[in-house]
Structures are given as structure tokens and as C-alpha cells.
Amino acid sequence: MKVGVVTFPGSLDDRDAARAVRAAGAEAVALWHADRTLRDVDAVILPGGFSYGDYLRCGAIARFAPVMEELVPAARGGLPVLGICNGFQILCESHLLPGALIRNDHRKFICTEQVLRVENASTAWTSDLQVGSHITIPLKNGEGGYVADEATLRRLEGDGQIVFRYVGRNPNGSYRDIAGITNERGNVVGLMPHPEHAVEDGFGPSTDGLAFFTSVLNRVAA
Structure with a gap:
């Protein structure tokens, strides 16, 4: 099974994501932002x-990368896609997920071990988790505040599209403590915390992040 990891100019965690894919038992395939396949x-x-240096807005330029011309229709067709931190911002800018990510309400970059509550365990990336359980994975961002209009927030709540919420103090001012969401189909997931940094014993606060990557492998295999 092959999982592609896209590298944009300014990507920092592509190698970590590839390592997480391999830890789950799949082949990590390097994709470049200029690829057309x-x-x-x-x-x-x-x-x-920080794709393209976060110019204009985080993810705003990456949305127009050639690889996204292939990715957006594939995602709409059911391809599982996970956006982590800047990847979440890119998914919102590409309109694969609703809402936007803005500067943290305290105006500071944050780097911490973050507890999340699992709200939806039926997506392609969370099926190995349990609703209501807590996981601990790293969080590091300066523009991680999730915002959306009230109608969108009500729809996300009503349709079960909120995948994770922050537990304890809201670290960035996200509306309704939202840490991650999914599209209606459940194949596209975006979150600000970093599961790829919590997949191996002795590296990171836990191995809770590994479930993201085993989940998608099991979903694809099924």
C-alpha cells in the first residue's frame, strides 16, 4: 500500500510523515509540489x-500548486487525504474543508504536548481510535485558530464533522475548541496537532499518533 507525502517549498514535517507511514507498514511515496501526477x-x-513561506495567508499559495490540481478532484472522488497543521490550512484554502485557520488569539507561537478528545472515529484516518477517548500528540503553530461562521459551525456539529477537540485550555482560540474536522464523506481530515510526531516509543509524548496511519491502511485494505 502506498501513501503519498507532498513536499512544498517550506515543508518541515514531510520526512516525519513519511516515517510514520513506514511505521504503520506502508510505503511512503514522495510527491513534489510541481508534480502533475x-x-x-x-x-x-x-x-x-510553512509552504511558500506562508506568504499572503498560510496555505494560500500552496492551493495553486500543480500537485493540487490532481489532488483536489481525487479527494472529492474519495481518495483519503490528511492535512496536518499547514496541511490543514491548505485543505481549507482549497475548499476541501470549510472554515479557516487564523493567528493564535494570544499572538504567540505555541509548542506543547496537547491532549485531544476523539469526537469522530468513523473517518478514514480515525477508525482505529475510539470516540470519547483522549490522545496526546504534539502541537506547534502560530496560526492555529480554527474559525468559521455560525452556520458552518452548526453544520459541523450536527453532521458529526468535528473529529477532535482540545482538552483543557484552548491553546489557540479555536472556535468550539475544534482541533480537527472532516468533510462529509469522511475521507478528508485536517487537524492542527501533529500525529506524525507520536508514533514511536521514546520519541514524542506517546504513540497515539500511529493510529492515524494504521486507520487509513485498514480503510483502504477494506
């Missing part, structure tokens, strides 16, 4: 970092 992968990860 997804190389027949079974899923795609948009990693964290």
Missing part, C-alpha cells in the same frame, strides 16, 4: 511547515 498512491498526506 499522484503516482497511483492509495492516500495522501499534506504535512506541516
Whole structure:
């Protein structure tokens, strides 16, 4: 099974995402922002970092990268896609997920071990988790505040599209403590915290992040 990891100019966590894919038992396939093919992968990860230097807005330029011309229709067709941190921002800018990510309400970059509550365990990336359980994975961002209009927030709540919420103090001012969401189909997931940094014993606060990557492999295999 092959999982593509896209590298944009300014990506920082592409190698970590690839390592997480290998830890789950799949082949990590490197995709470049200028690629015009997804190389027949079974899923795609948009990693964290500062694509194109975060000019204009975080993810605003990456949305127009050639690889996104292939990824957007594939995602709408059911391809599993995970956006982590900057990847989440890119998914919102590409309108694959609703809402937007803005500067943290305290105006500071944050780097911490973050507890999340699992709200939806039926997506392609969370099926190995349990609703109501808590996981601990790293969080590091300066523009991680999730915002959306009230109608969108009500729809996300009503349709079960909120995948994770922050537990304890809201670290960035996200509306309704939202840490991650999914599209209606459940194949596209975006979150600000970093599961790829919590997949191996002795590296990171836990191995809770590994379930993201085993989930998608099991979903694709099924």
C-alpha cells in the first residue's frame, strides 16, 4: 500500500510523515509540489511547515500548486487525504474543508504536548481510535485558530464533522475548541496537532499518533 507525502517549498514535517507511514507498514511515496501526477498512491498526506513561506495567508499559495490540481478532484472522488497543521490550512484554502485557520488569539507561537478528545472515529484516518477517548500528540503553530461562521459551525456539529477537540485550555482560540474536522464523506481530515510526531516509543509524548496511519491502511485494505 502506498501513501503519498507532498513536499512544498517550506515543508518541515514531510520526512516525519513519511516515517510514520513506514511505521504503520506502508510505503511512503514522495510527491513534489510541481508534480502533475499522484503516482497511483492509495492516500495522501499534506504535512506541516510553512509552504511558500506562508506568504499572503498560510496555505494560500500552496492551493495553486500543480500537485493540487490532481489532488483536489481525487479527494472529492474519495481518495483519503490528511492535512496536518499547514496541511490543514491548505485543505481549507482549497475548499476541501470549510472554515479557516487564523493567528493564535494570544499572538504567540505555541509548542506543547496537547491532549485531544476523539469526537469522530468513523473517518478514514480515525477508525482505529475510539470516540470519547483522549490522545496526546504534539502541537506547534502560530496560526492555529480554527474559525468559521455560525452556520458552518452548526453544520459541523450536527453532521458529526468535528473529529477532535482540545482538552483543557484552548491553546489557540479555536472556535468550539475544534482541533480537527472532516468533510462529509469522511475521507478528508485536517487537524492542527501533529500525529506524525507520536508514533514511536521514546520519541514524542506517546504513540497515539500511529493510529492515524494504521486507520487509513485498514480503510483502504477494506
